[in-house]
Amino acid sequence: MAKKVLVIGGGVGGVASSLMMAEEIRANKLDAEVTLISKSPYHYMPPLWLDVAIDGISVEKTRAPLKAIEKYGVKTVIDEVTSVNLAERSVTTATGRTYTYDYLVVALGTVNGWNVYPGLAEAGYHNYDPESAQVFNRAIKTFKGGRIVVLVPELPHRCGVYPLEITTLLANYYKVKNVKVDIKYVAPISLLGYHPLDILGPDIGRMARRILEEYGVEVIVHKGLERVDPEKRLVVTKNAELEYDMLVKVPPPRLPPLLNNPDFRHEKDERFTKVRTPHFQHPDYDEVYLTGEHSMKPAGLGLAGIFVHFASLRATSMILEEIGSVYSLYDYPPAHCVAYVGNGGFVGSCEVHYDAGEGRYKWNDRCYVTIRGPIVKLLKRTFYMSWLGRFKFGGNSEGEL
Ligand SMILES: Cc1cc2nc3c(=O)[nH]c(=O)nc-3n(C[C@H](O)[C@H](O)[C@H](O)COP(=O)(O)OP(=O)(O)OC[C@H]3O[C@@H](n4cnc5c(N)ncnc54)[C@H](O)[C@@H]3O)c2cc1C
Known part of the structure; x- marks a missing residue:
């Protein structure tokens, strides 16, 4: 029977994971399917909200209709997940539907406290x-x-x-x-x-x-x-x-309500989830991966899309390995921080490394400025907008295909 990969959260982590999964399923003709459940009909690129504030770009330019991801082979459901039953490997949504899974990827961001x-x-x-x-x-x-x-x-x-x-x-x-x-x-x-x-x-x-x-x-x-x-x-x-x-x-970042319970909440820092490194698994359930912003700090990483993106690719490659993909395992790479400053911007590069003894990723002590100047503003905006452009093809402003 086809393996069911369920991804919850249609933001940076959920979309990166679903896309990688769908592309590999298609390329390798794997007996698997990927379903993405998200409560918003849009896939947002939050860094562009700074451009809304500073440069007055429209909100429309910061998002794309999530359903457009179906073109890449991801089944998409717009619904709110209201509970996760880890023992039974199922999730339930606000409309009363239940979805079972063989693998679950959770990427729900954080909420503004x-x-x-x-x-x-x-x-x-x-x-x-x-x-x-x-x-x-x-x-x-x-x-x-x-x-x-x-x-x-x-x-x-x-x-x-x-x-x-x-x-x-x-x-x-x-x-x-x-x-x-x-x-x-x-x-x-x-x-x-x-x-x-x-x-x-x-x-x-x-x-x-x-x-x-x-x-x-x-x-x-x-x-x-x-x-x-x-x-x-x-x-x-x-x-x-x-x-x-x-x-x-x-x-102040806080846990999304769905994760604010003993199954997920970190015992020592209740703002975040517990997580097992280096593959971002749930400590008690190997088939559950926690790759959203809610898991970055306990893993030793920063609360940024770049870290979430790489964590999601790492986790997805582990699932792909188990279901027979020829894709090689994704090693956590150096991360870039691309920022606007004053009349220009800078790119910071951080060498992320895994400390197996401490069971956490480290990076703060190995970051340096690699580019500085106005080109960075162009780079940053172009990157986020072209990422969204991939999804806009075929969608409309109501978030529908
Ligand atoms: C103003 C701003 C600027 C930023 N700038 C940068 C930057 O320059 N560089 C950088 O790397 N990062 C930046 N970030 C951070 C980056 O946007 C986040 O780290 C990233 O979006 C987190 O990814 P995520 O997938 O965990 O969550 P999100 O991208 O927030 O997505 C969460 C998804 O989960 C869905 N969801 C939530 N609860 C449920 C539920 N119960 N059921 C179904 N769906 C649910 C939401 O609808 C959403 O689609 C910025 C963030 C902000 C707000």
């Missing part, structure tokens, strides 16, 4: 969902000047380089517009003891310091966010209080 700190949900702007990115864009355009606080409540967060990107993009925008701003970059020390500017290593940290200094941005390291007061426009941390005219906030 705005309610974790008092006042954070009500205050400020962000571009961590497409609608909020549009609101943020209007606020940027109409801001008359004053103090901007870029607030990172906790580490790690989605996209480690994001605060540097938004801080320098705003600084550059207001410099060219000749609007007077005083920008404070407020962030904590990481759990591993890294200064917030050094989370991508000392080389990228040095560059970040230089650029922030040129823009006159002050970096304030806080010892824990206590609350935000939206009426008084005040950020209160354990060691500093800061008034703001514009607050830009980064969300």
